[in-house]
Amino acid sequence: MTFGEKLFKLRKERGLSQEALAEKLNTSRQAVSKWENGQGYPETEKLLMIGNIFDVSMDYLLKSPSETNNDKESGYYVSKETAEGYILSVRKSAKYLSLGxxxxxxxxxxxxxxxxxxxxxxxxxxxxxxxxxxxxxxxxxxxxxxxxxxxxxxxxxxxxxxxxxxxxxxxxxxxxxxxxxxxxxxxxxxxxxxxxxxxxxxxxxxxxxxxxxxxxxxxxxxxxxxxxxxxxxxxxxxxxxxxxxxxxxxxxxxxxxxxxxxx
Structure with a gap:
């Protein structure tokens, strides 16, 4: 996946609009749109902020498809926050299933x-x-x-x-x-x-x-x-x-x- 594709998937996964992400990054919606469409990259400061917002590394955001086997595969990207939320959700449902x-x-x-x-x-x-x-x-x-x-x-x-x-x-x-x-x-x-x-x-x-x-x-x-x-x-x-x-x-x-x- 390219940087723009990764950013798009991370944003959708978190349920953020381009406007909401732009506000968190103190930039414009047009800038976010350009990044997602592969028309440019954010500056280093913004990259760090993106990594902190979505809890991913700079390595993941910037490495090209030829540098990782995972990116050559199709699939759904799971951030750390999503994984932890899923585990918590399963614990709750398993508790009530077991009690039932x-x-x-x-x-x-x-x-x-x-x-x-x-x-x-x-x-x-x-x-x-x-x-x-x-x-x-x-x-x-x-x-x-x-x-x-x-x-x-x-x-x-x-x-x-x-x-x-x-x-x-x-x-x-x-x-x-x-x-x-x-x-x-x-x-x-x-x-x-x-x-x-x-x-x-x-x-x-x-x-x-x-x-x-x-x-x-x-x-x-x-x-x-x-x-x-x-x-x-x-x-x-x-x-x-x-x-x-x-x-x-x-x-x-x-x-x-x-x-x-x-x-």
């Missing part, structure tokens, strides 16, 4: 505690289920429209930023994998006694009083695993984008969108 599944699982507990009297267990079951469905449904509100493109296109990064993302991903992967194993383990521990009872390996009368505890373990396991998986996947999308875009699901969605657009 957690409360939906808990909705089964009142039945096993008060199953002799439907009039008692029905109300808390409905309350838990309503909270769970509400939290689950609210995840769509936290998935901001501007971040959806990150799952639809190959991503380009400033080299230094990409290195930082890789280090963060490797550090968080070790930590989150442990939590995911813990969450999966709690799910198995909670589900196993129920499965053994269903297969008549263990007498029903022995396990029935412990069903609420088993379901509680399942709910906690689902919460931990779901939250950690979604956040880790977001980091992987950014730091290991070349792996992500080679997934079957990514290729299928991209092919489907192309056919839809052509239609």
């Amino acid at each position: 599944l957690f409360f939906i699982a808990l909705a089964f507990i009142p039945y096993f505690i008060f199953k002799q009297d439907p009039s008692i267990y029905l109300i808390p079951t409905i309350i838990f289920a309503t909270i769970g469905i509400g939290a689950f449904s609210s995840t769509s509100f936290f998935e901001e429209e501007k971040y959806k493109v990150l799952k639809q296109e190959p991503l380009l990064f400033d080299e230094k930023h990409l290195q930082e993302l890789n280090v963060r991903y490797e550090n968080i992967k070790r930590k989150y994998n442990i939590y995911m194993i813990l969450g999966f383990g709690l799910f198995v521990v909670g589900f196993l006694p129920i499965g053994l009872e269903r297969k008549s390996i263990i007498p029903t009368s022995f396990l029935t009083p412990y069903y609420p505890v088993c379901i509680g373990l399942i709910a906690i396991g689902i919460y931990i695993y779901t939250y950690m998986f979604n956040v880790l996947d977001a980091y992987k999308l950014l730091a290991k984008n070349e792996i992500y875009i080679n997934r079957f699901g990514f290729k299928f969605r991209k092919k489907f969108r192309k056919k839809f657009d052509d239609f």
Whole structure:
């Protein structure tokens, strides 16, 4: 990409008009338009200001397409601010998704505690289920429209930023994998006694009083695993984008969108 193309993508990504960017740079809209159309370059002071506004290096702004492999590829440029905003957005949506599944699982507990009297267990079951469905449904509100493109296109990064993302991903992967194993383990521990009872390996009368505890373990396991998986996947999308875009699901969605657009 040329400097003008990079400036245009950075400005659009931030949601700034040419007038708004010109005001931040203490220059005219016509000057910004000329830079984006390849009719000139800003002076050094303005270049530094552009780098600070969009959180990119001078190396990224000025290097020519022949000096970098990334610029030879087509893709969506992701600034540091966009990457951090996306991670924060995923954390919020993952929290509510996990809480939704957690409360939906808990909705089964009142039945096993008060199953002799439907009039008692029905109300808390409905309350838990309503909270769970509400939290689950609210995840769509936290998935901001501007971040959806990150799952639809190959991503380009400033080299230094990409290195930082890789280090963060490797550090968080070790930590989150442990939590995911813990969450999966709690799910198995909670589900196993129920499965053994269903297969008549263990007498029903022995396990029935412990069903609420088993379901509680399942709910906690689902919460931990779901939250950690979604956040880790977001980091992987950014730091290991070349792996992500080679997934079957990514290729299928991209092919489907192309056919839809052509239609």
